[in-house]
Amino acid sequence: MAELETMGTIPDAPLDGLRARLVERAAERGLLDVAYRTLDTALGSLLLAATPAGLVSVTFDGRDPIATLDRLASAVSPRLLETPARLDDAARRLEALIDGRARAFGGPLDMTLARGFGRGVVERLREIPYGETRSYAQVAVAVGSPRAVRAVGTACRRNPLPIAIPCHRVVRSDGALGQYVGGIEAKRLLLGVEAASPPAPLVE
Amino acid sequence: MTRAPFESIVALHGARVWRVCRALLDEADADDAWSETFLAALEAYPRLAHHERIEGWLVTIAHRKAIDLLRRRSRLEVGEVPDRAAPEASRDLDLARALALLPLRQREAVVLHHLGGLPFIEVAAALGSSADAARRASSDGVRRLRELLGGADG
Numbered sequence: 054m055a056e057l058e059t060m061g062t063i064p065d066a067p068l069d070g071l072r073a074r075l076v077e078r079a080a081e082r083g084l085l086d087v088a089y090r091t092l093d094t095a096l097g098s099l100l101l102a103a104t105p106a107g108l109v110s111v112t113f114d115g116r117d118p119i120a121t122l123d124r125l126a127s128a129v130s131p132r133l134l135e136t137p138a139r140l141d142d143a144a145r146r147l148e149a150l151i152d153g154r155a156r157a158f159g160g161p162l163d164m165t166l167a168r169g170f171g172r173g174v175v176e177r178l179r180e181i182p183y184g185e186t187r188s189y190a191q192v193a194v195a196v197g198s199p200r201a202v203r204a205v206g207t208a209c210r211r212n213p214l215p216i217a218i219p220c221h222r223v224v225r226s227d228g229a230l231g232q233y234v235g236g237i238e239a240k241r242l243l244l245g246v247e248a249a250s251p252p253a254p255l256v257e
Numbered sequence: 258m259t260r261a262p263f264e265s266i267v268a269l270h271g272a273r274v275w276r277v278c279r280a281l282l283d284e285a286d287a288d289d290a291w292s293e294t295f296l297a298a299l300e301a302y303p304r305l306a307h308h309e310r311i312e313g314w315l316v317t318i319a320h321r322k323a324i325d326l327l328r329r330r331s332r333l334e335v336g337e338v339p340d341r342a343a344p345e346a347s348r349d350l351d352l353a354r355a356l357a358l359l360p361l362r363q364r365e366a367v368v369l370h371h372l373g374g375l376p377f378i379e380v381a382a383a384l385g386s387s388a389d390a391a392r393r394a395s396s397d398g399v400r401r402l403r404e405l406l407g408g409a410d411g
Contacts, residue, residue: 057399066272066276066279067288068272068275072271078296123259126259127259131259131260131263131303132302134263
């Protein structure tokens with residue numbers, strides 16, 4: 054290489070264009086298992102990931118996503134590429150939820166990363182109405198394991214799709230906010246947006 | 258053991274794969290070969306043996322894709338030199354254009370070893386020759402390039 058470099062150069066790689074065409078063809082041939090992008094929001098920088106089935110992961114580490122990308126590569130598929138365009142729709146839906154312009158995510162969700170007991174909890178979280186909260190104990194009762202209050206807390210923290218699936222609507226029985234995967238300030242902000250938004254119309 | 262996200266493979270090796278493709282092909286075909294290389298890699302990636310050296314693997318795929326395209330474009334038997342425009346003033350030649358003037362076998366050896374970073378034993382495997390023959394083709398090619406480009410020692 055060094056020997057050749059003294060004689061001349063190969064024109065630089067037009068990497069942006071090359072990557073764009075690679076992603077396009079990968080999707081056409083069914084080789085893009087996981088697409089991802091980052092999204093800056095009032096809650097911080099998010100990392101969104103989607104499979105062809107729908108949004109599969111939302112995490113609060115958009116500034117430093119390496120650990121999450123490694124986890125997605127091993128838990129879903131290593132065929133994983135940064136593909137902002139494939140997540141435009143999911144990004145818009147999440148932004149609308151965060152701004153209070155929407156009351157539900159409404160797009161396709163892939164629940165692959167919610168497993169076992171956690172899956173049951175996450176499914177119940179989807180039933181908590183907009184603008185309301187439930188206690189960890191109430192959710193434990195709802196999943197049929199009234200004594201598993203701590204396990205419900207853990208399942209909420211491990212919700213693979215926070216914001217889209219409203220784990221922020223689960224609080225402590227004494228009224229304290231409890232923990233949140235995106236930090237307590239993010240939880241306060243989401244609940245505040247929901248409390249401030251006008252009640253749902255009776256007829257759409 | 259888990260496999261790294263494919264995104265990081267493109268980020269780490271995209272530039273080297275491009276140099277290999279571009280050194281064997283014109284810009285439009287290099288573009289195509291680069292995509293096809295990473296698509297083939299993406300397809301096989303989950304099944305790739307963990308001990309495999311990923312960069313060498315990619316360079317080998319890129320070489321194969323480039324040769325496929327060359328054959329299709331030039332419709333020449335392997336080993337013949339595709340017709341290229343005669344060089345202008347040699348000082349103005351960039352490396353990619355000078356490489357295009359080498360006999361194909363020399364050009365492949367130079368590209369795989371010097372731009373692709375493959376050891377001669379792997380160059381030989383890619384070319385279906387002996388390691389000695391690969392080494393000879395590469396050094397003959399480098400000598401010819403130096404003549405064409407009026408190299409550093411000239």
